[in-house]
Amino acid sequence: MCLCICIAQYLTTKLNLKMCQLLDYNHCNGRHKVDFKRIIPYIQIVLILIAAIIVFIVIDENEKGNAALTVIAIVAAILSLQQSIEANQKTEKALKLTEKTLKLTETEQKIRDLEKRLDLFYYPVYDYLTPITSLGFGNLNDKRADFTRALSFRYLAIGDTKEKLEKFLDKKGKTKEDSSEMKEVLKNDISTCEKAIQEYQKIIDKLNS
Secondary structure (H helix, E strand, C coil): HHHHHHHHHHHHHHHHHHCCCHHHHHHHHCCCCCCHHHHHHHHHHHHHHHHHHHHHHHHHHHHHHHHHHHHHHHHHHHHHHHHHHHHHHHHHHHHHHHHHHHHHHHHHHHHHHHHHHHHHHHHHHHHHHCCCCCCCCHHHHHHHHHHHHHCCCCHHCCEEEEEEEHHHHHHCCCHHHHHHHHHHHHHHHHHHHHHHHHHHHHHHHHCCC
């Protein structure tokens, strides 16, 4: 009887250590979910041990004290395991929340960068190259001022747009075709940025849903 109790205590201790190792393994390997299929067999072992000890208690009256201590040890191990699982679940939740927050922050920053690119460079330059006959003299001066200011942000241009714009500005005797080609380049870049903003906004909406 004493041997059985010792074996039960040993297996209980090994069970608790194994559960802790499984939980730690998930964290160390970047896993956020515990594989409960691996845990269930060990829980079954605990239940079998409890049943066996109850039988021994009934059969052997002289070992009631030791058997009771073993049952207490097993129950304590189960409670410890439960606490470990609950702690792991809380950690999972915290990790998911952190990942979500980081993803939101990153995506929002990308939108701000694109909006900055559009507002500081693309929109003013494109507007300046778009002739509007209804503009008064004062408004035309404003467009020129916006255009001049936007040129200082040409480093925000996508790809080789900066080089194309500089080549266009340096060219003498610009034709209507030259302006149209430059506007088309700017228009394509603007469309690319606006579509990217829409896609990033969808990601944000999904994360917030």
